[in-house]
Amino acid sequence: MNQPAIVRLENVTKVYGNKTIGLDHVTTNIHKGEFVFLIGASGAGKSTFLKLLFREEKPTSGKIYVGNKNISLLKAKELNILRKNIGVVFQDFRLLEDRTAYENIAYAMEVLGYSKKDIIDRVPKILKKVGMIHRQDHYPQQLSGGEQQRIAIGRAIINSPKILLADEPSGNVDPSTAVEIMDIFKEINSVGTTIIMATHDRFIVDQLAKRVLELKKGKITRDQEGGRYTYES
Amino acid sequence: MNLKKIGYFINQALKNMARNKVMSISTVLTVSISLFIVGAFIIFILNAGIFIKTQSDKTQLSVFVDTNYTEQQALAVEDKLKNIADVESVTYKSKQQAMDEMISKQGGAEQWKQLFGDDNPMPYTFIITGSDNTKLEAISADASKIEGVYKVDFAKDLVNKLTGIVNAVRIGGIVVVIILFLIAIFLISTTIKLSLYAKRKEIQVMKYVGSSNSFIQGPFLTSGMLLGFLGAVVSSVVLALSYKFSMDKATEIQFLNLSFNGLQIALVVVLLLISGIFVGALGSYLSLRKYLEV
Numbered sequence: 461m462n463q464p465a466i467v468r469l470e471n472v473t474k475v476y477g478n479k480t481i482g483l484d485h486v487t488t489n490i491h492k493g494e495f496v497f498l499i500g501a502s503g504a505g506k507s508t509f510l511k512l513l514f515r516e517e518k519p520t521s522g523k524i525y526v527g528n529k530n531i532s533l534l535k536a537k538e539l540n541i542l543r544k545n546i547g548v549v550f551q552d553f554r555l556l557e558d559r560t561a562y563e564n565i566a567y568a569m570e571v572l573g574y575s576k577k578d579i580i581d582r583v584p585k586i587l588k589k590v591g592m593i594h595r596q597d598h599y600p601q602q603l604s605g606g607e608q609q610r611i612a613i614g615r616a617i618i619n620s621p622k623i624l625l626a627d628e629p630s631g632n633v634d635p636s637t638a639v640e641i642m643d644i645f646k647e648i649n650s651v652g653t654t655i656i657m658a659t660h661d662r663f664i665v666d667q668l669a670k671r672v673l674e675l676k677k678g679k680i681t682r683d684q685e686g687g688r689y690t691y692e693s
Numbered sequence: 694m695n696l697k698k699i700g701y702f703i704n705q706a707l708k709n710m711a712r713n714k715v716m717s718i719s720t721v722l723t724v725s726i727s728l729f730i731v732g733a734f735i736i737f738i739l740n741a742g743i744f745i746k747t748q749s750d751k752t753q754l755s756v757f758v759d760t761n762y763t764e765q766q767a768l769a770v771e772d773k774l775k776n777i778a779d780v781e782s783v784t785y786k787s788k789q790q791a792m793d794e795m796i797s798k799q800g801g802a803e804q805w806k807q808l809f810g811d812d813n814p815m816p817y818t819f820i821i822t823g824s825d826n827t828k829l830e831a832i833s834a835d836a837s838k839i840e841g842v843y844k845v846d847f848a849k850d851l852v853n854k855l856t857g858i859v860n861a862v863r864i865g866g867i868v869v870v871i872i873l874f875l876i877a878i879f880l881i882s883t884t885i886k887l888s889l890y891a892k893r894k895e896i897q898v899m900k901y902v903g904s905s906n907s908f909i910q911g912p913f914l915t916s917g918m919l920l921g922f923l924g925a926v927v928s929s930v931v932l933a934l935s936y937k938f939s940m941d942k943a944t945e946i947q948f949l950n951l952s953f954n955g956l957q958i959a960l961v962v963v964l965l966l967i968s969g970i971f972v973g974a975l976g977s978y979l980s981l982r983k984y985l986e987v
Contacts, residue, residue, distance in 0.1 A: 514901075537906045544903030554901075556894055567895070571904040573698070619903065 465489040472522030482508030484678035498658040500675035506658035514546045547616030551628035553608040555600040562596040590614040606637030626657040662689040705912035709888040724924025727873035732932040734866045741859045754847030757816040767817035777835045779828040784820045791815035881976025921973025929962040
């Protein structure tokens with residue numbers, strides 16, 4: 461990869477308050493436009509890795525660079541700049557139940573200070589991108605898991621972030637829906653967005669054949685380009 | 694900070710309050726009761742101060758001569774009074790003058806006639822003017838020693854007593870005011886905590902998409918300030934009305950020498966409004982700091 465590193469971890473360790481080790485001296489680079497799978501057993505440090513990147517958590521030691529910024533040094537009021545450039549998608553979608561699909565995305569734009577005109581203009585485009593325009597007036601409860609995840613992805617990309625983090629995005633959907641959701645991620649990736657995805661989904665990892673970072677007890681035990689879920693030499 | 698953003702904050706703040714009506718109303722009422730007491734306290738202290746000042750500025754004292762003395766014996770006292778240091782002038786007031794003065798002030802000439810017939814129970818009085826009000830105590834002490842003087846009256850006694858009372862009220866009042874402020878702050882912070890809880894999912898979304906902190910906190914801070922402000926408005930209205938009413942009463946009592954003072958109540962109202970907003974801001978700030986994770 462000739463692209464500059466967009467994410468750089470230097471000897472990063474995260475120990476939680478209860479002495480649980482999240483990450484243990486991790487050093488790695490992720491380049492602009494890459495699609496990276498984080499795999500490993502539960503508790504191996506996948507979620508910690510993601511949380512550190514958008515400063516949900518702070519590292520205990522080591523440095524984390526996003527772009528050229530050491531994000532451990534960001535002050536609370538500067539965090540929003542980091543987060544505007546990083547989209548996040550969760551396994552449990554985290555949509556607002558009392559708002560429709562359309563309103564969920566519109567709300568995110570509203571709280572970012574977009575004008576009404578921008579919102580009316582942009583929300584349908586995003587809904588089309590994630591294939592949900594026909595369901596825009598439905599509430600999350602009326603939507604399937606896969607549909608909810610599409611909305612959540614739509615919400616995560618309203619700022620056209622440079623990096624999209626996904627924590628088990630296909631964990632709550634059936635296998636065929638998972639494939640459809642991966643197609644959306646692939647498309648987002650194809651326009652240059654860096655994607656870092658924690659997953660347990662063997663099928664997806666094997667099918668996409670992207671870079672795989674395997675974590676075990678907070679350490680990177682494998683970093684393989686075009687890797688599969690299970691290591692084979 | 695632009696107008697659009699402030700409009701958004703106020704809009705959101707009103708929605709927060711509407712969502713939590715009972716809590717919001719009881720908070721506004723508690724704040725208004727607290728601020729009313731604060732305002733009433735300030736007005737009391739101010740007016741007590743004014744009253745004490747006018748009393749202690751008086752440089753006169755009254756000396757009463759034994760009523761069994763003949764007028765001639767009484768007049769003999771006058772020379773002795775004039776000899777006291779720092780006495781500037783001594784004015785004699787006969788029994789008849791004293792009686793006339795009292796009747797003109799208080800009325801009731803008929804009743805006096807019925808009670809005392811032609812007798813005049815009023816004492817012979819000398820009004821002494823001292824060179825300045827700090828000398829009155831010494832003059833009073835000297836005058837009391839003169840034979841035939843049975844009583845010396847001067848405002849200082851009253852002033853001392855009043856000052857004691859006012860000081861006690863001031864100390865007690867400050868303690869009460871602090872407690873009331875703490876209660877108001879606590880209630881506002883609890884109300885904000887509830888709104889934060891009600892909107893926790895929205896807050897999470899705002900955080901993830903990268904809303905600025907001011908955008909996330911603004912509506913809650915505005916809610917708190919609005920609650921405080923509304924409480925202050927309610928207390929100001931009630932206080933201004935009570936002030937008008939009690940000053941109208943006070944004016945009737947000449948001795949008090951107090952009257953309605955528009956500037957005074959205006960200042961207190963401004964102070965209450967600022968306090969209300971401040972208490973609201975502080976209450977919500979405390980909740981935001983404690984419960985809002987960034």
